[in-house]
Each structure stands twice: as C-alpha cells, then as structure tokens.
Amino acid sequence: MDECEALGITSVDTLFSSSKALQENKIFKLKDNMSVKELPGGIFRTVSFKYIWIEETVVEKIFLSAILKSQDQLEGVKIIDSRLEEFPFQFLPNFTHLKSLSLYSNYLTSVPALQSQSLESFSVSNNTITRVEEDGWATPSLKFLALSGNPLSAFPSKIFKGLQKLQSFFCAGCNLGPTLSNGFLEFGSQALKVVSLLGNYVSRLESNAITGIQPDTKVYLSENRIETLRKEAFHTMLANLSLGTGLLYMASHQVRLPDDMVASCFTSFDKSEWLLRRWDGSEISVQKVL
DSSP states (O other), X not given: OOHHHHTTOOSHHHHTTTOHHHHHTTEEEEEEESSOOEEOTTTTTTOOOSEEEEEEEOOOEEOHHHHGGGTTTOOEEEEESSOOOOXXXXXGGGOTTOOEEEXXXXXXXXXXXXXOSSOOEEEOOSSOOOEEOOTTOBOTTOOEEEOOSOOOSSOOGGGGGGXXXXXXXXXXXXXXXXXXXXXXXXXXOTTOOEEEOOSXXXXXXXXXXXXXXXXXXXXEOTTSOOOBOOHHHHHHHHHHHTTSSOEEEOOSSOEEEEHHHHHHHOSSHHHHHHXXXXXXXXXXXXXXXX
C-alpha cells in the first residue's frame, strides 16, 4: 500500500491535496495504484517537484501542463511498471536540470530524437518500441542508455557517435540478428564501460560492425548464436581489450578463434582465453581453427 491508498485516494481529484508530506520533500510518489489513469494539467496547482516517482500503476498519460511548473528544478522522473502510452519527449529542453528519465516497462511504441543538455540517464527498456528516431539527437551529457526488451524494427545506429560521454549501453533482446552490418555500432565515447547485446539471435558480425570499444569495456554477446570470432569482425575489438581490463563475454558453447587472430592480437593463447568468458564468469574452451 502506498501513501495515496493509505489516505483513501482513488481518484485524481483528491490525489494532490492529500500528499502534503511529499510536497514538502519536493517528491511526488504514486505507487501500487490501480485507479489513477491520467495526470491532467492543474493537478499540482502551483507546487513544483524535484522528483516524480510512479510505479505499478495504470497511468497511461501525463499531460505536459501537469509537470511544466517543475521545469526549473525537476531532476528525476521514474515511471515504471505502468501503462504509459505517450510522454512529452519534445519538451525535454525545457527541463534544464533533468538528469534521469526512466520509463521502464510501459506501453510506449516509439521514441523521437531526444534533445536535452542535462540528461545523463535514459531507460525505455521493456516497452513495445519498434522505432527510435536517429536524426536530431542532442544529449551531450548522456552516460546511460537502455533500450532492452523492445522489438526494434530498425536500429538507431546514427546516434552513438555523438554520445561522447556514454558509459553504459544495454540493448538485450531487441531482435537485432542474425547479422550486425558494417557500421552497426560506432561508439564515440572514450568512457565506454559496458555494452550489452545479449539474446539477439546474432550469428554473424560484418567487418567493423562494432567499433569504438575501449580497453576497459565489457562487451556482452552471450545468448547469441556466434560460433566463430572472425578476424575481420573481432580483430580490432580484441586487440583493444587486450590493452586493459575489458572482457568479451560469450555464450557457454564453444567459440572458435582463428589462429591468425591469436598470433596478431595476443602474446599468448592464454591471454585470449582470459578475455573470453561465460556469463557466469567461468572460462570458455577456445578452439584454434586449423
């Protein structure tokens, strides 16, 4: 039971006036509520918030006018495990202090090009998104991006080169396979730490399909169908990883490593085995291709 249900709130008419404690802390919280479907304009009157937290609800829509008075101080929005069908993405530039926007597990079907100078973390995992607009992104502060669990019909390759502060990218279970084409992921961030492409039915990477991997990046390609690390696709990635603490995580089945890659990338075969790990951290048996 959340604060609203404890106060007997079942409609938006009584929602705001009964949450004085949350007002004082500049936090709006709505959790485990199966009655409120919309947050209309005027619901918060003249009060503004630093954080908005909505979880496990039937909320389908938030009107821009409901949150516009918070534009000068809103830092975080979390709307998760709800029924959100649309969000006023186009007005993100108005929210000059917004750092985190999490819309995990809703009913969103598309994401436009985001424009926000302050946004550092953006998650729309586990929606029904088929399209993410590529052109027009301007998120220079973005460090965390999560698109996992969406049936993408096309991958927004163009946006990544401009994300120069990106540290973590998650895109597991997005139907990206069977082939990742040349230029599929061109990372432009030297701070890149994590890339997760788990469970995408990928069996083949073309040359330069994934570029910009840093020496300390952890790359997760487990739960795919890759059987051979072909030189044209993996040479540069493995060479970069061998210079730092980065790892390439593969599936639990055996993965073949061509002999010329061993000779050109590493000083010893043991070094390559150290780089190839299962999801649980144990070593894979790597076989040379004769």
